[in-house]
Amino acid sequence: MKIVRIVLIVLFFVVAFVLIGGYAYYYDMTHGPLPQHSGVIPVAGLNEPVEIVRDDWAIPHIYATNAHDLFFAQGYTQAQDRWWQMEFFRHIGSGTIEELTGRSEDVFGNDVFIRTVGWRRVAEREYATLDGEPAVYLQAFADGVNAYISSRSGSDLALEYSVLGLTGINIDIAPWTPADTLVWGKVMAWDLGSNQSNEIFYSGLIEAVGEEMASDYQPPYPYDNPNRPTIMQPEDLPMSETSLPAETSSVGLTGVAIAYAGSISPDTAFAFSRSQNAGIGSNNWVVSGDLTESGLPLLADDPHLGIQMPSIWYEIGLHCQPVSEECPFNVVGFALPPAPAVIVGHNDHIAWGVTNFEGDVQDLYQIRVNPDNPLQYEWNGDWRDMTVYDEEIAFGDSDETVTIQVRETHFGPIINDNQIDEETGELLGFNNDNPLALRWTALDPGTLFKGVLELNRAANWSEFRQALSQWDVPAQNFIYADTEGNIGYQVPGRIPYRATDHDGTLPVPGWTDEYEWQGFVPYDLMPRIFNPERGYIVTANQAVAPLEYYDHLAAELGEGPNYNFGDGVWDFGYRGQRINQLIETSGPHSYETFRAIQGDNMNISAQEIVPLLSDLTLDGDIASARDWLLEWDFYNSRDSGQAAFYANFWERLMANLYDDQLHDGYEAPNGARIMWATYLLMQEPDNAWWDDAHTDAVVESRDDILIRSLTEGYANTTTQLGTDRTQWRWGALHTAIFRSNPLGYSGIDLIENMVNRGPAEVGGGDAIVNSTGWDTSNPTFEVDWLPSLRMIVSVGDFERSFAINTTGQSGHPFSSNYGDMIPQWAAVNYHPMIWSREAVDLSAEARLILRPES
Numbered sequence: 001m002k003i004v005r006i007v008l009i010v011l012f013f014v015v016a017f018v019l020i021g022g023y024a025y026y027y028d029m030t031h032g033p034l035p036q037h038s039g040v041i042p043v044a045g046l047n048e049p050v051e052i053v054r055d056d057w058a059i060p061h062i063y064a065t066n067a068h069d070l071f072f073a074q075g076y077t078q079a080q081d082r083w084w085q086m087e088f089f090r091h092i093g094s095g096t097i098e099e100l101t102g103r104s105e106d107v108f109g110n111d112v113f114i115r116t117v118g119w120r121r122v123a124e125r126e127y128a129t130l131d132g133e134p135a136v137y138l139q140a141f142a143d144g145v146n147a148y149i150s151s152r153s154g155s156d157l158a159l160e161y162s163v164l165g166l167t168g169i170n171i172d173i174a175p176w177t178p179a180d181t182l183v184w185g186k187v188m189a190w191d192l193g194s195n196q197s198n199e200i201f202y203s204g205l206i207e208a209v210g211e212e213m214a215s216d217y218q219p220p221y222p223y224d225n226p227n228r229p230t231i232m233q234p235e236d237l238p239m240s241e242t243s244l245p246a247e248t249s250s251v252g253l254t255g256v257a258i259a260y261a262g263s264i265s266p267d268t269a270f271a272f273s274r275s276q277n278a279g280i281g282s283n284n285w286v287v288s289g290d291l292t293e294s295g296l297p298l299l300a301d302d303p304h305l306g307i308q309m310p311s312i313w314y315e316i317g318l319h320c321q322p323v324s325e326e327c328p329f330n331v332v333g334f335a336l337p338p339a340p341a342v343i344v345g346h347n348d349h350i351a352w353g354v355t356n357f358e359g360d361v362q363d364l365y366q367i368r369v370n371p372d373n374p375l376q377y378e379w380n381g382d383w384r385d386m387t388v389y390d391e392e393i394a395f396g397d398s399d400e401t402v403t404i405q406v407r408e409t410h411f412g413p414i415i416n417d418n419q420i421d422e423e424t425g426e427l428l429g430f431n432n433d434n435p436l437a438l439r440w441t442a443l444d445p446g447t448l449f450k451g452v453l454e455l456n457r458a459a460n461w462s463e464f465r466q467a468l469s470q471w472d473v474p475a476q477n478f479i480y481a482d483t484e485g486n487i488g489y490q491v492p493g494r495i496p497y498r499a500t501d502h503d504g505t506l507p508v509p510g511w512t513d514e515y516e517w518q519g520f521v522p523y524d525l526m527p528r529i530f531n532p533e534r535g536y537i538v539t540a541n542q543a544v545a546p547l548e549y550y551d552h553l554a555a556e557l558g559e560g561p562n563y564n565f566g567d568g569v570w571d572f573g574y575r576g577q578r579i580n581q582l583i584e585t586s587g588p589h590s591y592e593t594f595r596a597i598q599g600d601n602m603n604i605s606a607q608e609i610v611p612l613l614s615d616l617t618l619d620g621d622i623a624s625a626r627d628w629l630l631e632w633d634f635y636n637s638r639d640s641g642q643a644a645f646y647a648n649f650w651e652r653l654m655a656n657l658y659d660d661q662l663h664d665g666y667e668a669p670n671g672a673r674i675m676w677a678t679y680l681l682m683q684e685p686d687n688a689w690w691d692d693a694h695t696d697a698v699v700e701s702r703d704d705i706l707i708r709s710l711t712e713g714y715a716n717t718t719t720q721l722g723t724d725r726t727q728w729r730w731g732a733l734h735t736a737i738f739r740s741n742p743l744g745y746s747g748i749d750l751i752e753n754m755v756n757r758g759p760a761e762v763g764g765g766d767a768i769v770n771s772t773g774w775d776t777s778n779p780t781f782e783v784d785w786l787p788s789l790r791m792i793v794s795v796g797d798f799e800r801s802f803a804i805n806t807t808g809q810s811g812h813p814f815s816s817n818y819g820d821m822i823p824q825w826a827a828v829n830y831h832p833m834i835w836s837r838e839a840v841d842l843s844a845e846a847r848l849i850l851r852p853e854s
Contacts, residue, residue, distance in 0.1 A: 390406075498561065
């Protein structure tokens, strides 16, 4: 993405270095935004002094006497270190990215779609519904952010303002608001629950290849495979009040609420969200003290998200001093920079971690528009008025604006209005030919932040479950451990159930109430586990429960409702299989065994596929390379030559097997589902998928495509790494480059070298516990999603807990803490997750006092 004008950038550096004296100006521009981490700063808005102590990684621990000041100081601190990231994130959520980047063809479609989605509109409505502590603490956080940003000019806040300003982009720095925080929750919910893209893809796939081949491409989850355990296992059923204490009052069935949803262009240039790669996910697991060296529970978490610079996470400690009923927070963990509190971590009593649940919370509805009035749609035989929003899109480098109209039905907005003509770039306006409206749970005003606050101060299983009853979107797999030795698992989130003949996989007619949602699965029927006899719980985005669980739901809800807990988008169990195996075989467990699991590089899919290559008729170098591949241990370690060769073979196999038959605009993804589908197709050498649709006169078989893919994969590997196989290394191909938005995508080396970091060689890959994913459409094998943090908590002996972020605490490119964690993360190393005041003081490298301004 070219978001800066090359001529102006060059002129700037000529002027800076030649005419102004160069270095001093350059130094001020690059180092001026670095914040003050030591000393005393008077700040208006505080009630009492606040102390912020940082260790040598610049991880802050905030000590405050009251909750208002605690969250005020969190806002101030996160703005100190991550202001530009916060600025960029709120513009993403508001669909105003081009106010920061200037007019860009690559970005315009994103702003249009995000404004259609209406995240900002619902965030503002959501804040209006909040009262009590959630509203007060959101405002306190915003006040802290504003106290910091109002104390500096734009050029003293972030390097990006200076560089973009030189290109004629003028950015008005608006005060932070609670809606700016809440809108990022909507972005994350979209990121973790975009089923509508699967509906669009699957409907196009059926049209392209027919239902039989489509079902081969998207096979059902292998419930009957004994190596692929679901999260809940048969012995965890039935869920009952005797087997699972449920002090939380039941959240009953609720009616259909109005939701607003939309679609982001799939070719977004920004890495603000996870890849739509089907293999992405997260790992977490917890073991009881019966399986550990210490006799205490151990909990691990590594959420997988899109690669970016700086990391999406911010590590922090929040400490009321003293802890009291009025100030109940004493917690460490990882926050999202635009938000107060922490999302994963531990407090005095409990620890928790998350992975994505993958539940189907979006549906597309076909709309019939009144031919005589484009602002009406058919509903149960009548014409109903749409709600219409005028959305004005502005550009930071121009006074020009573009206004679009968003049409909204009672299901949600019509997401394929205002498409952009690929040839002319023209904005096409209303689509009355095949309009689709999107229903989505996340754009009902919700209670997520209330749940986060309650989670941060929960002291036991009952309070943990009560907190999560408020966590409405996105649905997640939460694991739990407490200092009493208990372990548990709970899924929160609103999962809709549908009419009997509507499974949520394809768009459905939206001109009658036949396919409206019937309600939501009650919270007390959502999956949960408490102290299983096996002594551990593993979630890795695999199927949530054995089929018997759905019998239990049917008994409670009746046979009619159709609910989709993620079938078709779940990870197909390779990571879960491996983690379960290692927990059962590598104990008794400790930090060292958990570290080994988080860094495990076993490629189970390759272990399934490679032996099936042994019977191919090959000769020469290809035969020798195939035989060498058969000797592989199937670990995708950085030093593995076979892993590099296999990746090239796999990339070509995906293209040769699938891409010729997929409908326009799609390429076969990487990931567990397609790996399982390919393994099944390997058992059917004459399946229609093996035939190359581009060769009309020849019908290819499985072996033809495998030989072609091996040959092409070998040629590509020798081109990349040379002909000497002993010098081949997976890490030489598979690298992580951390790019900053938006300057890191400028296409100008001088700028990109300032703000980007890497490449860092990494092991792992798709459907591997060390999940460093890559896209088959990018044969450079560059990482596009990754374990965005790693955390191992010793529950009950918190000082023996460890963590690592992907990049560093700072968002300032010239800070020593901008990318200092990258080498540790790439090598699967950690730093201590400091907890007690004594340990914080012993590790202190900087101490800042914020005192009320007199």
